[in-house]
Amino acid sequence: MANTVLEIKDLKKSFGKRKVIDGISLEVKEGEIYGFLGPNGSGKTTTIKMILRLIDADSGEIKVNGYDTKKQFEKAMEYIGAIVENPDMYRYMTGRDNLKLHARIRNVDSKRIDEVLELVELKERADEKVGKYSLGMKQRLGLALTLLHKPKVLILDEPTNGLDPAGIKKLRDILKEISHKEGVAVFVSSHILSEMQLMCDKVAVIDNGKIVKTEEIAKVEEEKTEIVELRVKEVEKAVQILKEKYEIEPKVEKNHIEITILTEQLPKVVKELAINDVEIKAVIPKEHTLEDIFFDATKGGKKDE
Numbered sequence: 552m553a554n555t556v557l558e559i560k561d562l563k564k565s566f567g568k569r570k571v572i573d574g575i576s577l578e579v580k581e582g583e584i585y586g587f588l589g590p591n592g593s594g595k596t597t598t599i600k601m602i603l604r605l606i607d608a609d610s611g612e613i614k615v616n617g618y619d620t621k622k623q624f625e626k627a628m629e630y631i632g633a634i635v636e637n638p639d640m641y642r643y644m645t646g647r648d649n650l651k652l653h654a655r656i657r658n659v660d661s662k663r664i665d666e667v668l669e670l671v672e673l674k675e676r677a678d679e680k681v682g683k684y685s686l687g688m689k690q691r692l693g694l695a696l697t698l699l700h701k702p703k704v705l706i707l708d709e710p711t712n713g714l715d716p717a718g719i720k721k722l723r724d725i726l727k728e729i730s731h732k733e734g735v736a737v738f739v740s741s742h743i744l745s746e747m748q749l750m751c752d753k754v755a756v757i758d759n760g761k762i763v764k765t766e767e768i769a770k771v772e773e774e775k776t777e778i779v780e781l782r783v784k785e786v787e788k789a790v791q792i793l794k795e796k797y798e799i800e801p802k803v804e805k806n807h808i809e810i811t812i813l814t815e816q817l818p819k820v821v822k823e824l825a826i827n828d829v830e831i832k833a834v835i836p837k838e839h840t841l842e843d844i845f846f847d848a849t850k851g852g853k854k855d856e
Contacts, residue, residue: 553580556630556703556736557602562611564597564760571597572608573760579736581703584726586747586754587740590849594760595740596635599708602738603633616703632702632735634710638693642682646673646692649681650699659699667695670733671725687718691725698729705729707739711746719743723750758849779817782807784830792827793820807833 557579564572572594579585589595600606602613604620613620618627640649650664668674671691681689690710697705705726711719723746729735741747747754748768756764781801783789789808793799797820801808812820817834824831 586751632697
């Protein structure tokens with residue numbers, strides 16, 4: 552069984568009278584990509600800053616590889632790599648020279664430089680000046696910097712911001728490779744739900760400072776329920792039948808209804824509506840996605856900054 556390398560227990564933080572983080576707890580295991588989702592202002596970045604001790608928690612406990620970040624800060628930080636904002640790099644230096652500089656500061660063997668360049672797919676461009684790099688290349692070089700000392704946990708706050716679709720896919724593939732090949736736990740916040748579903752093994756949804764849902768992505772994709780759009784002529788009659796016969800609460804639109812139902816139950820529902828002379832124009836299954844879970848958990852995902 553994989554070891555827990557990031558553990559948060561009953562974490563709380565307020566700014567003045569405003570409670571920003573209200574008792575969150577989570578565990579991230581080695582080799583796992585853990586997504587942290589939430590509307591703007593829900594507490595994602597505040598949590599990340601508390602993990603890195605950029606700000607202090609009011610109460611609660613954070614451990615990295617078993618070390619308490621408050622009591623054993625330096626030891627805990629040895630096992631963390633992080634990109635919270637744009638990584639610091641010298642534009643007039645090459646990518647390789649930037650890595651050499653950081654390697655000397657951290658007392659890292661120079662052989663590790665080629666290893667991380669290979670991991671982030673920058674080996675062929677390593678001897679070009681960073682000023683000529685695209686945004687995606689700079690992001691990958693920043694990732695290489697954080698990996699030099701072989702961290703157990705990688706903390707990334709909105710790492711795909713500003714990247715085009717090709718850059719997002721490349722970064723996603725690299726993170727999955729790092730996680731599975733080097734056993735690094737990746738804790739990543741993002742607002743791109745479809746991307747998180749493709750990248751992550753597990754996600755936690757945070758809203759108003761509380762974790763309101765935790766879900767394994769494999770279970771989302773294997774879910775035996777499905778969302779179905781029924782286009783019918785008599786909407787009110789169909790809704791009444793669904794409520795009385797199956798205790799289903801449909802979402803009603805202008806000319807159709809939307810229901811969440813067990814896959815095996817769908818034929819019976821369609822048959823029941825037909826028997827009761829409800830004219831069915833179309834039955835349209837919808838994919839059950841992380842987006843559905845997110846909007847359900849956050850009641851629409853709306854939150855002020």
